[in-house]
Amino acid sequence: MAGFGAAVAWVLGAGCTVEAVDLEGKKCPCADGYYCDSTSGKCVAGDKPSGGTGGTDGGGTGGTGGSGGVAGSGGAAGSGGVAGAGGAAGGGGSGATGGTGGTGGTGGTGGTGGTGGTGGTGGCLSTQKLCSGACVSKYSTTYGCSSTTSCSPCPAPPSGTNSQASCTGTGPVCGLSCTSTNFGNCDGEFGNGCEKALNTSDPAHCGKCSRTCSMANASSTACSGSSCAPTCNAGWGNCNESSKLVPDDGCESNLNTDSSDCGACGNVCSSQGGLVSKFSCFSGACGCSTTAQCEASNGLSGVSCNTTSHLCVCAGTTCKLGEACIKSGPDAVCSCNGGAACSTGSLCCPGAGCVNPLTNLDNCGGCGRKCGAGKSCSNGQCV
Structure with missing residues (x-):
């Protein structure tokens, strides 16, 4: 025995060199410088981590559980004694409980609406x-x-x-x-x-200021009742008695040729009796210039116009002034306004028919020649 103990003492006392061994990934238990991963049961280099920190209050996530403690190393064998068993691995730390979520704050109350300003006073109208x-x-x-x-x-x-x-x-x-x-x-x-009186005397201001009575085809003029009253030259008439709002035009109508004022103002040479065409005005009397002005319908036989006297001729009979031809039986006869022909000495006037031009107040000396108030017609003259 003494020799065995000496041998052991030699072994333990001799200077031995032990090479480092890598225990990474080896099964537990582990040596110093390593810890045992409780999930995989293998050694991991480094210090054992502490347990996970608890979640922050207010709904934080719970902390991760801590890894189990490293198993204790076996006790050294006593002299002749049995080696003690290694200590059990420590249990993993419990994760911290998450905190309760905080309550949301109360919503703020909306501000009060401002009062509208007072309306301004409107200005006056443009008028x-x-x-x-x-x-x-x-x-x-x-x-x-x-x-x-x-x-x-x-x-x-x-x-x-x-x-x-x-x-x-x-x-x-x-x-x-x-x-x-x-x-x-x-x-x-x-x-x-x-x-200024506008209705009596001044022909320079007749009816209105500065309205002058015209002397056109007149021997004299005057202002009467706000209207111009010219004395017209022979063969001319003041037929357009202009309103006092327009300029005066004097004696503007030629009574010898104007078919609208033939012989007198307002005497219109019309198609009385259904004539195909209206008469024309010749020397102040309505007469024909074409056959069409003498016939009441186209194609009436025996009708012509004497272009010298401007009288119609119906089947050989020369009519009086203003008469035209109508059909009576097989023949064309003279007619006044569609009726019978006028007697000798009478005159056929549009609208009036047969009149005596020597005495008729409205057709004195010719159709449409009216005598004024208080006057009479004598021998074809207003007196």
Whole structure:
């Protein structure tokens, strides 16, 4: 035994060199510098990790469980004794319990709506102006019409001048207006109002200011009842008695040739009696110039026009002025306005029929020649 102990002592006391052994991935138990992974049961280099940290309160995720402790190393064998068993591996640490989620905050209350501003005061209309805080008409003489510098009344023209204060023009401005259509402010003066009589005497202001009566085809002229009254030359007529709103044209109608005023104003050479064509005007009397003006229907036989006398000829019979041909049985006969022919000395006038031109007031000396009030027709003349 003494020899065995000496041998052992030699072995233990001798200086031995032990090479390092890699235990990574080896089964547990493990040497120092390694720990036992409780999940795989194998050695892992490094220090054993501590247990997972608990989740943060407010709904945090639970901590990961800690790995089991490394198994204890076996106790060294006592002299002649049996080696002690290794300690059991420590259990893994429990994961921390997650915290309770925090409660959401209460929603804020909406702010109160602001109050709308007060509406502004509307201005006056374009036809008004402001006077003493009120809108008044620009066409009121009481407030000076459209004056921008005054709301005082317009001045009144002198009394007895046929006029009154008024708002005039496009402004309008203070002015005057005539109180009668028979007077006009022809000189444009305010001080004498409407000084001119328009219906009596002045042919330079007849019916309205500056309306002059024309002397065309007239020997003289006058203003009467706001109308021009010219004395026409022979063969001319004042048939277009112009309104006082338009210029006068004097004696404008040629009574010898105008088929609308033939021989007298308003005597129209028409197709009386159903004539195919209207008569023309020759020397103040309606007559024919073509056969068509003499026949009541096309193709009537025995009809012609004497182009010298301008009288119609019906089956050889020469008609009187104004007569035309109509069919009576197989023949063409003279007719006045579709009726019988006129007797000797009578005149056929459109619309009037057969008249005596020597005495007829409306056809004195010719169709349409009317005698005025208080006059008579004698021997074809108004007297």
